[in-house]
Amino acid sequence: MGLFVNTLVLRRQIDVSQTVREFIGETGQQVSEAHTHQDLPFEKLVEVLKTEKDSSRHPIFQVMFSLQSFGAAGRTEGESLFEQYDAQEGAYRAAKFDLTVMLDDSEEAIGGVFNYATALFNGQTMKNYIATYQHILRQLGTLCSQGRSLAELQYLDSAQYEQIIFQGNRTECDYPREMTIHGMFEAQVARTPENIALVFEGVSLTYRQLNERANRLSVYLRERFAVRTGDLVALCLNRSEHMQVAILAILKAGGAYVPLDPLAPDDRVSYMLDNAGIDIILTAHPGDEKAAALVATGRTVIDVADRETSSGIARYPGENQPSSVRSSDLAYIIYTSGTTGNPKGVMLEHHSVINRIVWMHKQYPITAQDRILQKTNYTFDVSVWELFWANWYGACIVFASQEAYKDNVYLAELIEQQQVTTLHFVPSMLSAFLETLEGQSALQAKLGSLNYLFCSGEALNVGEVRKCQRLLPHCQIHNLYGPTEATVDVLFYDCNARSIKDVLIGKPIDNTSAYVLNAQLQPIPPGAIGELFIGGVGVARGYMNNKLLTDKAFLSNPFQSNEEKRRGYNGRMYKTGDVVRYLADGNIQYLGRNDFQVKVRGYRIELGEIETRLASYPDVNHAVVIASERGSNDKYLVAYYVAAQEISTEKLCDHLRETLPDYMVPSVFVHLTALPVTSNGKLNRRLLPEPQITHSVTYVAPENKVEKTLCELLADTLQVSFETISMEDNFFALGGNSILAMRLNNRINQVLRVKIRLLDIINARTLSELSQAIAQAQGKSFEVIVPFNTVTQKPQMFMVHPGMGNCSVYQSLANRLSERYCCYGVDSYNFYHEQKIERLGELARYYLEHIDRILDVSQPVTLLGWSLGGKIALEIAAYLEARGVKAITVYLLDTWLLSEDHYQRNESSFNLDSMMERLQIPHYLRHNVESVVVSDKVLNIQPLSAVLKHTQIVLFKAMEGIGYEEYQQYRFNNVDAGVENIAQLQLFEIAASHFTLLEKEDELISHIR
Incomplete structure (x- = not known):
């Protein structure tokens, strides 16, 4: 008949306070009681419990334990309690469950087999499980006879303990332990005094200037307000050069800085000030309401940007002053969310910051040519390395605009403009940023300077890493992990492998220990799930004036070695609350939280x-x-x-x-x-019920094209039904947040070709109000003349947009030309308007009317144009000549003057779809591009209105990828047909294609006089 086995399901809850004897006895009793119900078929149990069906796992249980007799055991003689067991062939069958443990109870010995699902476990993991199982079995007899509890079980044998607790945490490394944050900066000032230390919008400061300003403010604080070592000074500042000066000044004075968000509620700010016992607050034009609220607290409020105050500060000495600050002194307090209804202030010392940033520089070296983007709010600890790393090693900090730093297009432009090499994203912000880059080759091209991209703050998924590798192939991606209580980051993981399958939080940084422990603070083996504890020099002092929470979160380190005790190192550890596990290779995997x-x-x-x-x-x-x-x-x-x-x-x-x-x-x-x-x-x-989206009481349907497009974009962004969206709905009530607002903002600007601000979405109470903001932006979004740089008293250059695009393609070239020219873009009318101008002369006159408003008639006229833009520039020159202007120079970037016959003969060779694929134009913009292409073609086949007699022309001819054989006969791209004398025309042949010509900036600039 065959073998019949009925599965007996047991639910055993473990109370670690029980003795081992009690646990074994209760388990035996439970098994005996369960046997009285063994006639109940397992299939009936599944039916009654109505477990959710899942083809990837077995219902009710996933681990099977079997104790049987397979026959005589082939045991060999030896002294070891455990020996290799040769299981019978039947044991090596396909796994039915996640794990099956089969024991063979023979006369001489108990043999065992672990049968496991290879989709879930690998061989090394299973060997670790077996070793742990054997180690537990070794202890049971002794613990049972001595009446000891389950809590006293050890899960690591001595070799594993040594490897995981000591070898895995062997991160001791020399670092300038006695230095201070400002001391590191002052040392770099001495090395590179004239390097640029920071840039913020139109302001830049050298190391010498920054140091002198910080010194003057430091002395001012000491002499006027008696700031001394250990004093706490608050900052309530927006991102600017004033913020960096103020932080350094407080540290130089011996104080610790406490950053306050100018947008934080007044009650929250008041609590922090009271909790920390702060008497002095530094601001820089925080706004009337916030200033009044700060003054109302009765504390001393100093506006460091005030003209009169600044004049007074400037009278103090700019030299470095003698300092009694020690590395063990407090450097800053950052407040984080608290469980009791109030935030808690985390206290960090100088030496902890020194270790963290020195490690970062060793792991990811930068040079004086690097530029680090500072965009994290200074009330979050990522800002610490953004603020100090660059200025310890001769590099430059680039401060992002306080208002626009969440605008991804702005960020891309800032990265290009300032040649940023290093920046940080929280993963959700990175996701929104990459979404903006998707299909936007022009934006992607702006990011060529990036070397390092760091992520931290939340879990980074492998999908975003792969997308980042694809869109930013030249940029290294690194995942960092760490709580504020352990000085920013304590673990690191390299995400640059092309075959990456999972994003881990990695291994400890220098002078840092990581322990994965169970609830009894016992270390557990690789693969087992526990809580992460952090030790080392980065562990904070504790929470400001909150001994109860400090004692709960900061514990004495039971794993401190004798050598560490002798050195007074690694004596405390921080309880993170993060659920993790060690992997076999020593990396740590983040799994979630064990609290709220x-x-x-x-x-x-x-x-x-x-x-x-x-x-x-x-x-x-x-x-x-x-x-x-x-x-x-x-x-x-x-x-x-x-x-x-x-x-x-x-x-x-x-x-x-x-x-x-x-x-x-x-x-x-x-x-x-x-x-x-x-x-x-x-x-x-x-x-708890699934949350339902809150719609407005009155449904108002979208009416015009803008409103319908807005609702479509909103539905796609929030993943809600288009039909349910009312124009009276509120974006945030529908489930929106700041990240989704960024995505919506980018998509509105791309699809509707406007430029609304993120604040327009945030401030709009209804979608109707937002559509009005879009309509207003449409009315004023198109500006014909676009300033590319702020250079004054230089000759003007007008850069006319190419076909199929706008004038922004010239921004990088304009930046490079800023020493010679004040550059202006002439933007595409047809790109921004449904009603096109398709007569070359009319379009040139329209542009010239706007150029005339700023044209310096005392200077020669200089025009530049790529492709169709060059032809339009020549037509503008024709109108200028008709006025009597003779001093005109036109730089042509592979412009062709071709007849209608040429286009018709070769039109079949032009594939618009493949062109848009090559340019990575997103599908929702392709209809707009198609309409512009039609207009551009009409413009391209029209002749110039006159032969140019005086205009000097410099033609940069692309020599690669000339698509049509007959075109190669035109040495000057037929531009010579548009001039009276060939002597007016100068030719430079460039080793580039028509589409890559702008990338040859060095060659272009060398020939632009």
């Missing part, structure tokens, strides 16, 4: 703080907040509240914004009559 702290768009948020504030609303009885997920890297907060009546979202948001920053205000609010609970009365989060 979440990361949303890179912001660290304690859900309890929001719940406490929401529950304080008069009509709210209970509140629960969760982080929901709409897709990869798209988390948002959902608040559930219990109240007798539903409360308007606007009122709840206003209440929360009194004390919480915007990123902690939930996107969605759900009214409940009661919270779902378990049988023992605890909150059951799994039964």
